Amino acid sequence: MSEPARPAALLEVEGVSVRFGALVALYQVSLEIARGEICAIIGPNGAGKTTLLNAVSGFYHPYEGRIVFEGRDRTRLRPYEVAALGVARTFQNVALFKGMSVLDNIMTGRLLKMRGSFLLEALHWGPARRQELAHRAFVERVIDFLEIQAIRKTPAGRLPYGLQKRVELARALAAEPTLLLLDEPMAGMNVEEKEDMSRFILDVNSEFGTTIALIEHDMGVVMDVSDRVVVLDYGRKIAEGPPEQVRKDPVVVDAYLGVSHD
Amino acid sequence: MTEILRAVAVAPFQDMAGSPAFLVEVLIGGVFAGLMYSLVALGFVLIFKASGVFNFAQGVMVLFAALTLVGLMERGVPVAVALGLTTAVMVALAFVIERLVLRPLVNQEHIILFMATIGLNFFLEGFGEMAWGANVKKLDIGIPDRSFMVQGVQVNELELTAALTSAVLVVILAVFFHRTRIGRALRAVADDHEAALSVGIPLKTIWVIVWSVAGLVAIVAGIMWGAKSGVQFSLSLIALKALPVLILGGFTSVPGAIVGGLIIGVGEKLGEVYWGPLVGGAIENWFAYVVALAFLLVRPQGLFGERIIERV
Numbered sequence: 001m002s003e004p005a006r007p008a009a010l011l012e013v014e015g016v017s018v019r020f021g022a023l024v025a026l027y028q029v030s031l032e033i034a035r036g037e038i039c040a041i042i043g044p045n046g047a048g049k050t051t052l053l054n055a056v057s058g059f060y061h062p063y064e065g066r067i068v069f070e071g072r073d074r075t076r077l078r079p080y081e082v083a084a085l086g087v088a089r090t091f092q093n094v095a096l097f098k099g100m101s102v103l104d105n106i107m108t109g110r111l112l113k114m115r116g117s118f119l120l121e122a123l124h125w126g127p128a129r130r131q132e133l134a135h136r137a138f139v140e141r142v143i144d145f146l147e148i149q150a151i152r153k154t155p156a157g158r159l160p161y162g163l164q165k166r167v168e169l170a171r172a173l174a175a176e177p178t179l180l181l182l183d184e185p186m187a188g189m190n191v192e193e194k195e196d197m198s199r200f201i202l203d204v205n206s207e208f209g210t211t212i213a214l215i216e217h218d219m220g221v222v223m224d225v226s227d228r229v230v231v232l233d234y235g236r237k238i239a240e241g242p243p244e245q246v247r248k249d250p251v252v253v254d255a256y257l258g259v260s261h262d
Numbered sequence: 263m264t265e266i267l268r269a270v271a272v273a274p275f276q277d278m279a280g281s282p283a284f285l286v287e288v289l290i291g292g293v294f295a296g297l298m299y300s301l302v303a304l305g306f307v308l309i310f311k312a313s314g315v316f317n318f319a320q321g322v323m324v325l326f327a328a329l330t331l332v333g334l335m336e337r338g339v340p341v342a343v344a345l346g347l348t349t350a351v352m353v354a355l356a357f358v359i360e361r362l363v364l365r366p367l368v369n370q371e372h373i374i375l376f377m378a379t380i381g382l383n384f385f386l387e388g389f390g391e392m393a394w395g396a397n398v399k400k401l402d403i404g405i406p407d408r409s410f411m412v413q414g415v416q417v418n419e420l421e422l423t424a425a426l427t428s429a430v431l432v433v434i435l436a437v438f439f440h441r442t443r444i445g446r447a448l449r450a451v452a453d454d455h456e457a458a459l460s461v462g463i464p465l466k467t468i469w470v471i472v473w474s475v476a477g478l479v480a481i482v483a484g485i486m487w488g489a490k491s492g493v494q495f496s497l498s499l500i501a502l503k504a505l506p507v508l509i510l511g512g513f514t515s516v517p518g519a520i521v522g523g524l525i526i527g528v529g530e531k532l533g534e535v536y537w538g539p540l541v542g543g544a545i546e547n548w549f550a551y552v553v554a555l556a557f558l559l560v561r562p563q564g565l566f567g568e569r570i571i572e573r574v
Contacts, residue, residue, distance in 0.1 A: 088461070091460070100450070
């Protein structure tokens with residue numbers, strides 16, 4: 001397989017700043033995420049990682065700078081419009097539909113892909129029936145992929161935390177996103193669950209070709225899964241590069257440990 | 263002692279058996295009243311399902327719809343046109359509520375949205391009376407209030423029409439919300455605003471749809487109640503009767519609203535007619551609330567409500 005010298009950027013964040021009143025949460029952050037890569041965003045608490053994700057997915061709007069997705073300016077879009085473009089996400093504090101079954105939760109991920117007449121849907125007949133079955137088939141594939149067959153009918157709110165995170169990932173995958181944003185996918189997990197989740201993230205990337213941006217605190221995980229790392233501190237980007245290089249960067253070490261090298 | 267027991271547990275049933283035609287009439291009256299309660303309860307359920315908000319203003323929406331319809335007809339607008347205009351007003355109301363009340367309060371606690379609907383309640387009440395006047399009005403859209411006899415049982419045409427209309431409406435709504443993707447989107451929105459946005463559900467659209475449908479249900483309820491007892495302020499108080507219906511049927515269940523309404527309607531009519539004389543009457547006024555209280559103690563999620571699951 002011959003690769004182009006420099007893959008086209010899927011997402012470009014250009015000088016984005018986000019403010020909440022007097023607090024500057026992000027200050028002129030620029031970064032590019034290439035098609036097909038796994039990019040980790042790291043940084044101490046309060047560095048602006050989640051804010052960045054929220055800006056990309058349309059929950060916040062930057063007061064300066066541009067967000068370009070697939071070559072088009074997407075700075076001012078609303079969350080559901082961003083979702084329609086093929087950006088799916090998970091949340092730091094799991095945001096599942098707790099009263100709905102796992103299967104229904106994942107099916108909501110496909111709402112955007114459904115078309116056609118309400119009348120036919122209501123009658124469960126004709127094209128609407130075929131459509132529902134096709135979507136179900138894809139959802140079953142995602143369920144198999146993430147190994148959650150056994151909990152298909154369980155209300156999401158009853159699952160242990162680790163599984164909820166996995167269902168949330170399943171819902172995001174059901175939308176067949178081009179770009180997947182994961183906000184601390186491994187927070188609160190034990191070692192085994194983290195290993196599972198790391199494997200899923202790598203598999204999603206290789207099997208579905210999904211570009212992934214993830215926020216993560218566990219440096220071991222970051223080193224294992226990511227192609228590239230972006231480091232934020234106090235709302236600014238302070239470093240960027242391959243994981244090995246970033247880990248040795250004195251600026252990054254400073255930000256994390258707060259010690260001087262002089 | 264045995265006298266009391268006999269009067270409570272035996273005599274009423276002997277009465278029922280003694281005159282089956284009368285019993286059927288009482289039952290029909292109960293079913294009719296029940297469907298009317300169901301209609302009001304439905305409006306609550308729709309909005310509760312879609313936003314997790316108990317819409318305190320639903321009763322006033324019924325009054326407002328009826329007032330608008332009567333007001334237009336008093337000004338000489340033909341029935342069909344007046345109905346169309348009232349529908350337009352209720353849909354417009356849904357848009358305004360979404361823009362001015364719901365949108366600024368996205369992701370707030372449910373109690374805050376609930377308080378907002380109390381405000382909405384007072385606003386609509388005042389606005390309706392300002393626009394259309396506060397007198398009791400007669401609503402006549404051409405459904406005859408005649409009775410006829412079927413096999414010795416008296417049936418009222420208006421009640422029959424109302425019952426059929428509610429039944430059709432309920433079937434349409436149940437199918438719409440259970441079988442279409444809007445239904446799934448709706449439950450998603452009710453559960454978690456943020457997550458719903460992230461999977462690409464436009465909150466605004468869903469809310470406008472739901473409040474519009476609740477408005478349409480309010481029109482139907484307003485017409486039926488208005489035709490029966492005149493359009494007046496007390497119409498908004500039937501919302502109070504819808505509460506026990508909701509507790510019985512479950513806040514999130516469309517079929518529950520119907521079954522709950524029927525149980526309350528039939529129960530209070532039977533109680534009034536056969537047991538009423540024992541306690542000096544007026545059972546009708548408190549029966550619904552006592553049943554609701556019993557349900558709250560035993561089965562707080564109602565007959566059809568989603569199980570309340572709490573992880574501890």
